[in-house]
Amino acid sequence: MSERRTVEYNVSRSPELGMDGRPVRMPVLPIGMEPELVGEHMLINIGPQHPATHGVLRLVLELDGETVVKCTPHVGYLHSSFEKVGEYRMWNQIIPLTDRMDYLAPLIYNCAYAMAVEKLMGVEVTERCKVTRVICMELDRIFSHLLWIGTTGIDIGAFTVFLYTFQERERIYDLHEAFTGARVTPSATRIGGMMADLPAGWTAALQLFVDTVPRTLDEVETLLTNNNLWIGRNRDVGVIGPDDAINYGLTGPNLRASGVDYDIRKDRPYYDYQTYDFDVPVGEHGDCYDRYLVRMEEMRQSLRILRQALDRLPDGPMNVDDPRVILPGKSDCMSDMESMIHHFKIVMEGVKAPPGESWFSVESSKGELGMYVVSDGGSKPVRWRVRGPSFVNISALPRMVEGALLSDVIAVNASLDIVLGEIDR
Amino acid sequence: MVESSQAQPGAVAPPNGAGASNQVQKYELALRALEEGLPAAEAAVERTLPEGAPAHPSVVALLERSRDALLFWEVVAGDEYVVFVRPERCFELLRWLKEEPSQAYLYLSDVTAVDYGGGRPLQVVYQLWSMVLKRQLRVKAELPLSALEIDSVVPIWNAANWLEREVYDLFGIRFLGHPDLRRIMMPNNYAEGHPLRKDFPLRGRFSRAEQTRRALSMDTEDFYSPQELVFMQPEDEVGPPGPDSGPGAGGPAEPEGDRA
Amino acid sequence: MGLGDARERPELPVVGHRKDGGLGWITTRLDELVNWSRMNSLWPMPFGTACCAIEMMATAASKYDQARFGMERMSFSPRQADVLICAGRLPYKMASVIRRIWDQMPQPKWAIAMGACASSGNIFDAYSMVQGIDTLIPVDVYIPGCPPRPEALLYGLMMLQEKIRGESVFDRELHERLRAESPEATGRPNLAPPAIDEVALPFGNSTKQNRVSGLVATSAPARPSDRQP
Numbered sequence: 001m002s003e004r005r006t007v008e009y010n011v012s013r014s015p016e017l018g019m020d021g022r023p024v025r026m027p028v029l030p031i032g033m034e035p036e037l038v039g040e041h042m043l044i045n046i047g048p049q050h051p052a053t054h055g056v057l058r059l060v061l062e063l064d065g066e067t068v069v070k071c072t073p074h075v076g077y078l079h080s081s082f083e084k085v086g087e088y089r090m091w092n093q094i095i096p097l098t099d100r101m102d103y104l105a106p107l108i109y110n111c112a113y114a115m116a117v118e119k120l121m122g123v124e125v126t127e128r129c130k131v132t133r134v135i136c137m138e139l140d141r142i143f144s145h146l147l148w149i150g151t152t153g154i155d156i157g158a159f160t161v162f163l164y165t166f167q168e169r170e171r172i173y174d175l176h177e178a179f180t181g182a183r184v185t186p187s188a189t190r191i192g193g194m195m196a197d198l199p200a201g202w203t204a205a206l207q208l209f210v211d212t213v214p215r216t217l218d219e220v221e222t223l224l225t226n227n228n229l230w231i232g233r234n235r236d237v238g239v240i241g242p243d244d245a246i247n248y249g250l251t252g253p254n255l256r257a258s259g260v261d262y263d264i265r266k267d268r269p270y271y272d273y274q275t276y277d278f279d280v281p282v283g284e285h286g287d288c289y290d291r292y293l294v295r296m297e298e299m300r301q302s303l304r305i306l307r308q309a310l311d312r313l314p315d316g317p318m319n320v321d322d323p324r325v326i327l328p329g330k331s332d333c334m335s336d337m338e339s340m341i342h343h344f345k346i347v348m349e350g351v352k353a354p355p356g357e358s359w360f361s362v363e364s365s366k367g368e369l370g371m372y373v374v375s376d377g378g379s380k381p382v383r384w385r386v387r388g389p390s391f392v393n394i395s396a397l398p399r400m401v402e403g404a405l406l407s408d409v410i411a412v413n414a415s416l417d418i419v420l421g422e423i424d425r
Numbered sequence: 426m427v428e429s430s431q432a433q434p435g436a437v438a439p440p441n442g443a444g445a446s447n448q449v450q451k452y453e454l455a456l457r458a459l460e461e462g463l464p465a466a467e468a469a470v471e472r473t474l475p476e477g478a479p480a481h482p483s484v485v486a487l488l489e490r491s492r493d494a495l496l497f498w499e500v501v502a503g504d505e506y507v508v509f510v511r512p513e514r515c516f517e518l519l520r521w522l523k524e525e526p527s528q529a530y531l532y533l534s535d536v537t538a539v540d541y542g543g544g545r546p547l548q549v550v551y552q553l554w555s556m557v558l559k560r561q562l563r564v565k566a567e568l569p570l571s572a573l574e575i576d577s578v579v580p581i582w583n584a585a586n587w588l589e590r591e592v593y594d595l596f597g598i599r600f601l602g603h604p605d606l607r608r609i610m611m612p613n614n615y616a617e618g619h620p621l622r623k624d625f626p627l628r629g630r631f632s633r634a635e636q637t638r639r640a641l642s643m644d645t646e647d648f649y650s651p652q653e654l655v656f657m658q659p660e661d662e663v664g665p666p667g668p669d670s671g672p673g674a675g676g677p678a679e680p681e682g683d684r685a
Numbered sequence: 686m687g688l689g690d691a692r693e694r695p696e697l698p699v700v701g702h703r704k705d706g707g708l709g710w711i712t713t714r715l716d717e718l719v720n721w722s723r724m725n726s727l728w729p730m731p732f733g734t735a736c737c738a739i740e741m742m743a744t745a746a747s748k749y750d751q752a753r754f755g756m757e758r759m760s761f762s763p764r765q766a767d768v769l770i771c772a773g774r775l776p777y778k779m780a781s782v783i784r785r786i787w788d789q790m791p792q793p794k795w796a797i798a799m800g801a802c803a804s805s806g807n808i809f810d811a812y813s814m815v816q817g818i819d820t821l822i823p824v825d826v827y828i829p830g831c832p833p834r835p836e837a838l839l840y841g842l843m844m845l846q847e848k849i850r851g852e853s854v855f856d857r858e859l860h861e862r863l864r865a866e867s868p869e870a871t872g873r874p875n876l877a878p879p880a881i882d883e884v885a886l887p888f889g890n891s892t893k894q895n896r897v898s899g900l901v902a903t904s905a906p907a908r909p910s911d912r913q914p
Contacts, residue, residue: 048782049732051761056734056779076610077779078734081811083595084621097808103736119502147739166746173743183743184736184832246531246556249584262532262556358502359552359563361534370552374539382542387535387552395587421735424610424776611813612778620812629812633885634878636812637820640777641784641872 041069044406048077052155052410055420057394059409066405071398075391078424086384090350091117091191094384099185101386102422105144105365106186107136107176114189115270116360116371121191121353123325128316129193130271135206135309136188137362138302142213143172144365144417145295149220152292152414156233161220168216171209178202191351192326193319203310210306217299224292234288238400238412241286248396251389252367253294254416258286264363278305288415295417325351350379357383366390366417388422472497472509472567481506483528483555483562487518494518496567505563512549512566516576519551519564523581529557533582536589538596542623547596549575568598577603595621612643716853723767723793724846726755730766730790732783734773737800737832741772749835754842763789768845769822772832774802775815781872787822788871792864795825795849797841800832806885807831816885820876823863 047058056077062070098109153161180186281297283290328339353375367389374383494514530553577600597619760766801807806816828841
């Protein structure tokens, strides 16, 4: 046989330290090899059906040993033509479509869409509706982060966290179901208000949730935060600096972990977010570990907002008192001719928006969710565009994993918190 | 029959004030033009710069710097400023908006397109946000259907990479200078055209059986071959062809899918 | 014994069949044993794409716990899986993938279409969506819902178990038709093209949703009888 060749790489066995005792920050490369001995690169295809891609994402990796030389994500395996279907639906009929894009935080999408159309129409919702929507959005932020930490735990190897967080998520599912009747796809908003008022006992159940979920968050942190394995898999992995992060359009916890203090709730506040007392966690290293810490802290800050929102939830009507927008009540329709006519027109022709357009951004759990609606005066949009944060976040993945190890690709992909429904729409 | 937006009782008063009725009139004129069968170019909405000073510092600065490149500006939805620019000057203006310290639109929120249908030009929409100055701005460029090309802004913001690929895929607008302009949502062998155009039917141009046949004939291993190791230029793609690059090896002749 | 021999020499009676054609005591007990072991240890191949996948994960989690049914070992490799649960909507770009995964699964295999999207295409009657995975792979159980609750998924799994309980290893017709490995069907759709067109036809109110807002009428109505006067 030909003589043996040993290949030395520039890391020691300890995953945190390099040969010189300092943490390894550079790509893992063979040292001292002549170029022709490097050998062929290997092509690995991950997905689209894969447990660790968080959906139907396809990654084609060109590997030199275990080091990623090139990473090409391919998306579109869940392209469900939402934007096209939305052009054939009336304004209120699009709300069930919004649930199905980010199915991990559906209430945020419902609220963002309703807010965009209400801005277009110039409809101002009631105070109770505003606070309720803030409650819904923060609840779903926690909902999404709980799933994120569960599935990221599975990807990295910490399976127990998944069971704990899904147990908490079941309680949020119960809240969704009590409010709207559906667990995953609530469709809770309508143009001008919500689909129904909060049921009796809902705020008490939510208060109980808010009071008891920190215990689970503490357990998860005990399991993970100071865990050597977790740190080893996540620290200094997938680093992206602040300028690159802005240039690549990263938003949400991914951007904040790189040190950029951009949160739409603070910079372009809506629904009186400036009056709520909460902090926005900002990381400094831009690695997976910082993204983890930012999201864990975001959950706690969301709980803070929820407590304040529950305290300030006013009584009063939930929906706007405008019969051209909101369906009149049943007893009114049965007794009053005008209400009957309004009901008929809204159901048969749909709510009509004036010509114009509107872009509305909210801080979704994944980043900046932009809803762009264009109307020509009819009851259906000319264009309904969703700027899904995960779409732009995942386009930065090649930049973050080139030079890293294959196992880091899974860790970085998990830390970006993507949901394929909003990537592919 | 489409009812006039002005006459309907159900419309909420648009918040842009005086500009709204102008907008509505223009749409009505365009509609009448379509119904009377005027050619598409004449059905396009006319644009002239409005009088009056905008309240948005970036729009003021753009008017000062390159008034000839601006076609129109307006305020929509109460407080959103939209600037219509000439497509050939769009790249230069966007670069200035990013690099000029007094504008500093470092963050590109979105690149998308709007098709109003009826042969009217497509609008490419750039949504910008300045993190430093906390301002947003929307820039639009209108492209006639016969010349759906515009310079790519990937050299300015990398976020535009996939966003422009999506606009190309769904609308057929070519971005000149894009490093990797290929379809992103639809499969590589998609031959029915560009789905989000108004002349594209909801259920696609082929029958479901034909769509199924084409889907199953797609190689699951494309772009996962030694060709991936070579950085491919869109012009000399060696992989499966898109609908605009001519018939490929072994594929059926593709119909011209993106014309009405 | 059993299958191969029976096919090659059809004139011989299969062991255990009585002369009047009914099954004997040994064969029924053997069937019960085989079916019991198959149905209580189905290894699912979770082909989760969208929202239904989240409900499938919730079914695997502690509250609904499909481990009670023997299904906690989710097999992400199709070659070790028994039942393909297609949870979520399926675009045409993904069609060749699901067909390939189905072909890679060894017999006996079953398929569950979880959710309305996998069953029939759901609200996504549009250019990119498969109108029901039964156009691509043979489906045993359809679970309606958008998404179906975990209890609904469990009910569907129990229905599949009932179906398996009714199978018989001595049923030659079943084996030839369904349980035999059929390499010539690799990569082919499950339904013939006219059948695909027929099951994908829109019905009910969706035939009338052809107009976009106001100014532009786009596609022709799906059927000539739907054209507005």
